[in-house]
Amino acid sequence: MKPRALLNKTYALLSGKFGPGNWWPIVKNGRPLYLPEYLTRERTPAEIFEIAVGAILTQNTSWGNVVLAIDNLKRAKVMSRKGISDTPLDTLAEMIKPSGYFNQKAKKLKALIYYIDTGLKGSLSRLREFPPDRARESLLSVWGVGKETADSILLYGLGMPVFVIDAYTRRIFSRMGAVDKDADYDAIRAYFEKHTGRDINLYREFHALVVAQGKDVCKNKPLCDACVLNKICPASGGENR
C-alpha cells in the first residue's frame, strides 16, 4: 500500500474505533480533562507550561502516574514557572515521585525553568516568535528535552505542525510494513509529515489514536483479532485476509 493511502486508511479506521482524543489533557481536581475546545482555540500560557511539564514527566512513564504527580504540584500551588522555581530540588522531587525517575525529572524541570527564564524571557509563548524548526532546535538545547518531548510541546502547546513520534508509532507502523523497525525518529517523522496533509489537528488526533491503539491493541504481544487494522496489516496474517 502506498504511504498516503495507508496513512489515510489507518487514520480513518482508528478514528472510527476510538473517536476524538482531544489531547493534550489538563489536570483538574486530580483528573485529566480532554476537551474538544483544545482543538479549536489557542492554549493559554499556563496550559502550555503544564503541557511542557507533563511532557517531561511522562517520559517512559504511564500517564496515570503523571496525573498523580501533576496533581501534587497543583495542590501545592507549584504548577507555574515561579512555583517550580521557588521549590527546592528535593521538595520538587518528592512531589513528582509518582511519575518515577523523580530525581532526574526534578532536575529536568529545573533545567526547563532556567531555559524559560534566561532564554525565553519568562514564557514558553515566546517560542511563537520562531519558525517551527527554530523553536524545535531551541527546545532541544534544554537538558532533559529530547525529540518527542520537544515535539509534544510544539504540537499540543504551541500548535505548530510537527508530527509526534513515540515508541507506539514505531511499533505499529513497522508491523504495518510502513517504516523500518529501527528507523530513526526524524525519518519516521518525515514519513508522516510528507504523506499526510499539513494539518495541526490531524497531527494531534493521529498521535492520540496511535497511543490508544498501542496501549489497547497493538501491544508488545499484539491482539490482532481485536484490531481494526488487521485487514491492511501484514503482521496480522497479511494484507487482505
Added chain:
DNA sequence: CGCCAGGTTGTTG
C-alpha cells in the same frame, strides 16, 4: 509476581 508505561542522557566498544 513480572511486565511495562505517551524517553533522555551518559558511557562504552
Added chain:
DNA sequence: CAACAACATGGC
C-alpha cells in the same frame, strides 16, 4: 556511531 546502562513508581 550503535549498543547498553541508569533512571523508579504504580497498575494490571
